[in-house]
Amino acid sequence: MPERRTRADAVSNRARIVQVARELLASSSELPMNAVAKAAGVGQGTLYRNFATREALLAEVYRADVDRLVASAPELLAEHDAATAFRLWLDNVADYARVKRGVLAALEGGELAAGHHDPIAEAIDRLLAAGRAEGTLRADVGASDVLLLLGFLSRPEAADRAHHVLDLIFTGLRVR
Amino acid sequence: MPERRTRADAVSNRARIVQVARELLASSSELPMNAVAKAAGVGQGTLYRNFATREALLAEVYRADVDRLVASAPELLAEHDAATAFRLWLDNVADYARVKRGVLAALEGGELAAGHHDPIAEAIDRLLAAGRAEGTLRADVGASDVLLLLGFLSRPEAADRAHHVLDLIFTGLRVR
DNA sequence: ACCTGAACACCGTTCAAGT
DNA sequence: ACCTGAACACCGTTCAAGT
16 A cells, blocks of 8 residues: 555645634634635535535534543543533533534534444543442433533523533432 | 405415425425425415515414413413423423424524513423422523423434433422 | 516535646 | 536525516
8 A cells, every 4th residue: 555645735725625614613603615615715526525514524623622622521530520520521511612603513413323433422421431430420321311411502592501501401410 | 444354365375385384394304495385386475475484384383283282381280299290291392392393493493582472481481480389490490491401302313312311301400 | 465486696516627 | 636617406585577
């Protein structure tokens, strides 16, 4: 298998697409594929070659944010008991959701159903497993349940009430 | 103000539009306005004259279902303590959501933000107020919080887990 | 009063033709 | 190997012309 060098213009095209998408999302929350291609100065075909679906493009745009969110789960577990770590992690999710609703939209694509390795689901699994071991979080709750509950964060009206509603959720997941 | 008779064709057009929309939703979950007009045998202008937005059309399609759901709240309160009534009512919502996801989609339109009299929010308010009076439901929960939490029912993956997730929500809303 | 349907604007996606 | 952009299919919405 010989090294296959990617053409320089292809590399810069891809980078520019992602950059432009990020900028468009900062100002509008919609992301028309044609608009991305035009603003990036590439043909539509090039856009689709790089990102076959809008979801793929969103995932790339928010990859760093999602990585940070996922990485914070084990960090919190190292410093706190599991229930506290879970509570703090939920606040992290809310903070991300407030700034960029896209983080949530990106993870709602349905990778859930596909069952492929959704890193956010894995982070939740770790937190839940730790809480189960501690006896502080309910044993009959799965990551997919939590993801369903967190879906409310993607609604625009959620902004004000997010932390309060997260508190309700957390209370429901605790062992009484 | 003299009686203004509506033309007979206008009446039947409106009825046929709603009927056709109901049928399309039964088989596809999408509802293209052009498709509704075509299937109903009317021009697009007629469709828009009757229903200025898709939301208005959906509201009309599901009006009977929503009415039933709303009416069940006081009925349940008459027969059960407030916490039980609330729990049973949540199950009613889940049952509706399973059969026709549109009921949920219709109520998510954003009447919430507008603050106009959303009958579902009123039904929830009655249940919460009764639970507060009884001391069995948390006092710091509003109908808008519950609506946000119920939003998960509109997701396709919710079907299997709906009752379980509702149980988690209910637990979070109970006074411990 | 009410209706029709052509027309406009917009979007996603594909693919023949180019370099 | 990669790119361009015309082209196709689709949708929402409006409005001039009809009855």
